[in-house]
Amino acid sequence: MSEAPFIEAAEIAPGHDGAAELVLFVRYPGAGRQTVTLDADAAEVLFEHTQTGDVSALHGVPWHHLKDVLQQRPGSGAAGGNG
Amino acid sequence: MDWIIRSGRIVDGSGLPAFEGDVALKDGKVVRLGGRIEAEGAQVFDATGCIVAPGFIDPHTHFDVQLLWDGQARPALEHGVTTIVPGNCSLSLAPLKAGDRQRVVGMFQQIEEMPDAAFDGAFEWRWESFDGYLAALKESLSINVAPLVGHSVIRLWVMGAAATERAATAEELAAMQDLLAQCLEAGAVGLSTSFVDVDENLMPVPSRYAHLEELDALAAVLGRYGRMLQVVPEFYATDITLARVDQLAELSLRYGIPTTFSPLFDSAATPDNVPRVMARVAEQMARGAQVWPQVQTRPIDISFTFEVASLLFAGLPKWYRTMRMGTEEKIAALSDPEWVAQLLAEAEPGGNGVRWAGVQVRGGVSDASLVGQTLGALAEVQGTSPAQVMIDLSLQHNLEASFIAASLGHNDSDRVGALLADGNVHVGASDAGAHIQSFATYGDTGYLLGHFVRDRGALSLEAAIKKITADTARIWGLPGRGQLAPGFAGDVAIFDAAEIDRCAEEACFDMPEEGMRYVRASKGMVGVFVNGALSWSKASGYADAPVGQIATQLPGAASA
Structure with missing residues (x-):
């Protein structure tokens, strides 16, 4: 078992604002699981990083690694989506 | 009485079973309901065959x-x-x-x-x-x-x-x-x-x-x-x-x-x-x-065009790669038969649970008759695939054709x-x-x-x-609202239970300076009273009566 949290699954889902969004399922050591939802701009950053447009390429990737990538993008402190 | 809503099936908001009868409105409020109500000089709204409910x-x-x-x-x-x-x-x-x-x-x-x-x-x-x-x-x-x-x-x-x-x-x-x-x-x-x-x-x-x-x-x-x-x-x-x-x-x-x-x-x-x-x-x-x-x-519906890379295509690597190209490069790729053949091969039977045949044309096309039609129906007429229709329409309209994948969430x-x-x-x-x-x-x-x-x-x-x-x-x-009972506000929705629904989404240009928004008209609604005044009816449309009130206060008499 991995020592660090990793992406167990990634799916495209419909968002509240009528756009598609990327849902990451993060598996933590000790069996904890969390979902992280990203809009198209944030997902684009990940796809740029993984050099692919395929969600399956995110499977198994360490979560901290992706989090670092996301936090380095411009405006990353303003994550949120309008309700 | 100002109004008698005649012969409807009353669902009074309490959760109790519906019952037949009239509803009488006076001075902005419900004054009587149930049975036959007669009042000289009152206007009558015929609700025969309809549900009469509190306004929503x-x-x-x-x-x-x-x-x-x-x-x-x-x-x-x-x-x-x-x-x-x-x-x-x-x-x-x-x-x-x-x-x-x-x-x-x-x-x-x-x-x-x-x-x-x-x-x-x-x-x-x-x-x-x-x-x-x-x-x-x-x-x-x-x-x-x-x-x-x-x-x-x-x-x-x-x-x-x-x-x-x-x-x-x-x-x-x-x-x-x-x-x-x-x-x-x-x-x-x-x-x-x-x-x-x-x-x-x-x-x-x-x-x-x-x-x-x-x-x-x-x-x-x-x-x-x-x-x-x-x-x-x-x-x-x-x-x-x-x-x-x-x-x-x-x-x-x-x-x-x-x-x-x-x-x-x-x-x-x-x-x-x-x-x-x-x-x-x-x-x-x-x-x-x-x-x-x-x-x-x-x-929840998802809308998209070929102008912006929608995540809807993220499960289809070739498509997503294409969507992320610059406009000129994207148009060239979508015009290349060999490239398109690869896209079509990847598109079937559908990515991310999207059945392309069910995707509808939403707008951005010169032929308004296409709006609302499914890619599947258009493909059948044209003897091609739904994905090919989507590509063709996008190319014909400088990537501005828009589509909607309905009911995805x-x-x-x-x-x-x-x-x-x-x-x-x-x-x-x-x-x-x-x-x-x-x-x-x-x-x-x-x-x-x-x-x-x-x-x-x-x-x-x-x-x-x-x-x-x-x-x-x-x-x-909200005091005095949400029920049909004597003393409550004369807020009433009258509709045909067999027909009630929402109409298809349509673009409408009624915002200031003809700005666009998407709306849906009602279906099956026949009349709406606000504070005892007929404010909309299927027969006459909107009435310009400034009868609205601040609903945190007790209902008062309608001023029109």
Whole structure:
């Protein structure tokens, strides 16, 4: 078992604002699981990083690694989506 | 009597079985109902074969701006909605100092997709205070309004630029409490706050800079008036939403206030979200807390064009790669038969659960007759594949053709129907008046009564009506509304239960300076009374009667 949290699954889902969004399922050591939802701009950053447009390429990737990538993008402190 | 609504089947909002009879209205209120009522000189509305119900109450709208030039909140009224709650998600148009207007305009443009023209000449800013805003509304109000005051604008009033920089000082907190009390005295139904919304620069709105102590201090003021706290939680993350449910429950118990949060969606991608949140809600409700999750009735659609890389294509690597190209490169690729052959091979049978054949043309095409048609139908006529039709239409229209993949989320009718029927669920979250250039937010009540009541039997008609009338009035503390009973407001929706629904989404150019928005007309609704006045009918359309009232106050006589 991995020592660090990793992406167990990634799916495209419909968002509240009528756009598609990327849902990451993060598996933590000790069996904890969390979902992280990203809009198209944030997902684009990940796809740029993984050099692919395929969600399956995110499977198994360490979560901290992706989090670092996301936090380095411009405006990353303003994550949120309008309700 | 002013009006007799004749020979309808009355569903009075109480949840009790329907019964036959007349409803009499006088001086803006219901005065009698049931049996045959005769009154000399009264006008008669023939409701034979129709359901006669209390007017519906929509607890989550963003009509704050639209109401200033359209006091009927079109098309909400024609769907039977007679009372609306604007000011959600921390955002309202008052209290607001003149110098802060542009900042709030930016938030409205981001959250509601309101065009510039909506703020530039469509109405005259004549207020700063909350009661000033209500006075401006009342000049041409044809629908009842129970307005929330936004936490973000309260913060902005007291803290100015620092509202998006830091936590409040003790003095600022006290000033916010005083200001909130003034708004509640003026007629606000409660306070709205948000933990997720962003402004036009994608920066957090002011309410997101508040510490927990600030929300607690404001909830204490709500407690003095028994008023509502509305919250947008981090709805995309179940664990954080659970923490917010607990937080709201503590505030509810501590100050004796109702709280509500929205949205709560059912999603195939996160199937445990709703069960976990509802279990926590049930646990807190059993403690005596009021934490009402708002659930919308309509499914979620996804719209897209080939201009922008929609994540809808992210499961199709070749397509997504194409979508991320620059415009010229993209057009060249889509014009290359070899490249297109690879796209078509990857497109079948469909990616991310999308059946391309069911995707509809939404707009951006020169031939208006194509709008609303499915790619599958067009492909059959043209003897090609749905994906090829999508590519061809995009190329023919410089990538501006737009498409809609309908019902992709919140779309499992069994699960959503059971959720809507749950006694702890508050039917709402329509977002009417927001997202206006992305999708239509009107007709959710028609969808509830048509799809979930008539077609699916998920709720009885009486139970569904109760949820969107008497239950909503009780949850929000709206006196004298939500039921057909003597002394209650003459807010009435009359509809054909066999026909009630929402019409197809259509683009409409009725915003200031012919700005576009998406709307849905009503279907099956035949008449709507507001405070005893016929305000819309299928036969005559909208009546220009300024009979709307501030719904936090007891109903009064209609002025027209």
